[in-house]
Amino acid sequence: MHILRVDFNIFLPSSSDPKMKTRSPLDRQVQSLFPLALASVLIIGTARLVLDNLRSYRSDAFRLRGEHRVPMLVLPEDRIRDECDVFQGQWVWDNVSYPLYREDQCPYLVKQVTCLKNGRPDSMYQNWRWQPNRCNLPRFDPWMMLEMIRNKRLMFVGDSIQRTQFDSMVCLVQSVIPEGKGSLRRVPPRKIFTIKDYNASIEYYWAPFIVESISDHATNHTVHKRLVKLDSVANHSKYWEGVDVLVFESYVWWMHKPQINATYGSRDNVREYNVTDAYRLALETWANWIESSIDPQKQKVFFMSTSPTHLWSWEWRPGSDGNCFSELYPIQSPYWGSGSNLEIMKIVHHALRQLKIHVTFLNITQMSEFRKDAHTSVFTERKGKLLTKEQRSDPKSFGDCIHWCLPGVPDAWNEILYAYLLKDHRTIL
Numbered sequence: 001m002h003i004l005r006v007d008f009n010i011f012l013p014s015s016s017d018p019k020m021k022t023r024s025p026l027d028r029q030v031q032s033l034f035p036l037a038l039a040s041v042l043i044i045g046t047a048r049l050v051l052d053n054l055r056s057y058r059s060d061a062f063r064l065r066g067e068h069r070v071p072m073l074v075l076p077e078d079r080i081r082d083e084c085d086v087f088q089g090q091w092v093w094d095n096v097s098y099p100l101y102r103e104d105q106c107p108y109l110v111k112q113v114t115c116l117k118n119g120r121p122d123s124m125y126q127n128w129r130w131q132p133n134r135c136n137l138p139r140f141d142p143w144m145m146l147e148m149i150r151n152k153r154l155m156f157v158g159d160s161i162q163r164t165q166f167d168s169m170v171c172l173v174q175s176v177i178p179e180g181k182g183s184l185r186r187v188p189p190r191k192i193f194t195i196k197d198y199n200a201s202i203e204y205y206w207a208p209f210i211v212e213s214i215s216d217h218a219t220n221h222t223v224h225k226r227l228v229k230l231d232s233v234a235n236h237s238k239y240w241e242g243v244d245v246l247v248f249e250s251y252v253w254w255m256h257k258p259q260i261n262a263t264y265g266s267r268d269n270v271r272e273y274n275v276t277d278a279y280r281l282a283l284e285t286w287a288n289w290i291e292s293s294i295d296p297q298k299q300k301v302f303f304m305s306t307s308p309t310h311l312w313s314w315e316w317r318p319g320s321d322g323n324c325f326s327e328l329y330p331i332q333s334p335y336w337g338s339g340s341n342l343e344i345m346k347i348v349h350h351a352l353r354q355l356k357i358h359v360t361f362l363n364i365t366q367m368s369e370f371r372k373d374a375h376t377s378v379f380t381e382r383k384g385k386l387l388t389k390e391q392r393s394d395p396k397s398f399g400d401c402i403h404w405c406l407p408g409v410p411d412a413w414n415e416i417l418y419a420y421l422l423k424d425h426r427t428i429l
């Protein structure tokens with residue numbers, strides 16, 4: 001760990017340099033980003049996908065009182081304007097409206113993210129609202145969300161970060177679904193939440209590299225052994241065909257080391273690639289699938305930017321030597337951590353610009369960078385088990401500063417996704 005830290009230190013920008021304009025050329029390379037901490041966090045991968053013992057569904061939060069909802073209209077002020085950059089803004093204290101659901105009232109949350117239940121003593125991380133600088137986000141209305149996916153499928157594709165966004169979306173809508181009308185099934189590598197009355201589903205698909213890899217097994221995978229097939233997405237994409245709203249994400253698994261073993265063409269020809277080169281090729285493969293398979297009249301595609309990590313507290317508090325553990329407040333000043341690789345972001349941006357089909361890039365990195373307080377840290381599980389008392393007392397070794405607590409930051413990503421869907425939603429009366 002120490003060696004890695006020293007290595008890493010070389011690349012550190014000053015933490016008060018938000019735009020990163022002065023970063024060294026090393027910025028262009030992928031840093032050996034994540035030390036042991038990350039690797040072991042990723043080993044458990046989606047173990048939860050099949051191993052959770054799912055609590056039976058109960059709808060405490062909501063009871064249908066037989067009222068009929070009026071046809072849903074989108075108010076003009078709820079349609080975000082094209083010129084508004086919803087990703088520039090600040091976190092505002094709002095313990096009246098937030099969180100949007102309660103941790104103990106969403107039966108679908110996995111142990112990995114239920115920080116309060118796992119012993120986190122503070123809950124302020126749940127009470128921040130994302131406020132864009134020049135406009136307001138519409139208030140998340142679960143009824144409207146369900147209306148927008150009526151007779152449709154919404155699917156999140158990616159790694160465990162993306163799974164948390166899926167979990168968040170399920171929790172955001174589940175409170176208004178009458179008892180027995182919503183159900184969650186695990187069909188590895190998928191999780192499927194169906195809402196009967198709406199003939200709708202919210203789904204998750206495990207594909208940590210988007211393209212095929214030896215890490216595609218939903219539960220048995222490790223970030224230590226990576227072999228990626230840069231030219232093939234077919235085994236996954238057959239599950240993506242025809243899905244109405246697709247939300248992609250892939251980052252952290254690429255960043256384990258600056259090089260990655262991969263094939264392109266012959267399966268026997270395994271080579272080490274620069275991660276940036278490999279990522280570019282993988283996205284080309286993905287982009288080809290998008291162009292050949294997406295019908296832009298019927299389908300919508302989103303791509304999530306990098307979810308930031310908070311592994312080194314000296315980045316926001318020079319001189320300190322911790323991580324995200326025991327952080328209580330968002331960062332106020334401009335901040336961009338060295339874990340969020342701008343080169344990878346540019347590759348995504350470039351790939352999306354080349355596409356003939358519009359894919360919306362949700363640039364949530366900056367807003368999430370502020371949230372050093374919102375990671376699961378030691379209030380989580382590892383390899384399917386809650387951390388022991390001993391492990392908890394050693395946050396430097398066991399703190400998870402990659403994944404997020406729920407309710408929390410991924411809810412805000414979904415509020416933004418919701419805003420984008422609402423923007424284009426045509427109300428039919």
Ligand SMILES: *[C@@H]1O[C@H](CO)[C@@H](O)[C@H](O)[C@H]1NC(C)=O
Pocket residue numbers: 095096
């Ligand atoms: C909400 O926050 C305010 C300001 O910090 C505080 O005075 C109040 O007690 C809080 N209310 C609740 C319900 O936590």
Ligand SMILES: *[C@@H]1O[C@H](CO)[C@@H](O)[C@H](O)[C@H]1NC(C)=O
Pocket residue numbers: 151152153199200
């Ligand atoms: C129900 O949803 C499926 C999948 O989204 C869709 O293909 C089908 O047309 C829907 N059924 C009706 C009756 O609209």
Ligand SMILES: *[C@@H]1O[C@H](CO)[C@@H](O)[C@H](O)[C@H]1NC(C)=O
Pocket residue numbers: 212213214216235
């Ligand atoms: C893709 O599917 C083929 C045929 O089902 C299978 O042989 C192969 O192992 C799969 N590849 C991956 C990466 O799962």
Ligand SMILES: *[C@@H]1O[C@H](CO)[C@@H](O)[C@H](O)[C@H]1NC(C)=O
Pocket residue numbers: 220221
């Ligand atoms: C996990 O995968 C490895 C290699 O693919 C295999 O050797 C091992 O038996 C698998 N473990 C389980 C529990 O399936």
Ligand SMILES: *[C@@H]1O[C@H](CO)[C@@H](O)[C@H](O)[C@H]1NC(C)=O
Pocket residue numbers: 226257259260261272
């Ligand atoms: C690539 O695979 C070889 C052989 O298994 C291994 O020695 C090497 O460390 C791997 N490279 C990376 C970057 O993982």
Ligand SMILES: *[C@@H]1O[C@H](CO)[C@@H](O)[C@H](O)[C@H]1NC(C)=O
Pocket residue numbers: 029030258274277
């Ligand atoms: C990445 O590849 C480029 C050439 O494609 C090479 O110049 C550079 O040294 C490589 N970077 C690393 C970190 O290997």
Ligand SMILES: *[C@@H]1O[C@H](CO)[C@@H](O)[C@H](O)[C@H]1NC(C)=O
Pocket residue numbers: 087345346349361363365366
């Ligand atoms: C995403 O946002 C960051 C921070 O505001 C910015 O530096 C970056 O250029 C944006 N990326 C794209 C592709 O727009």
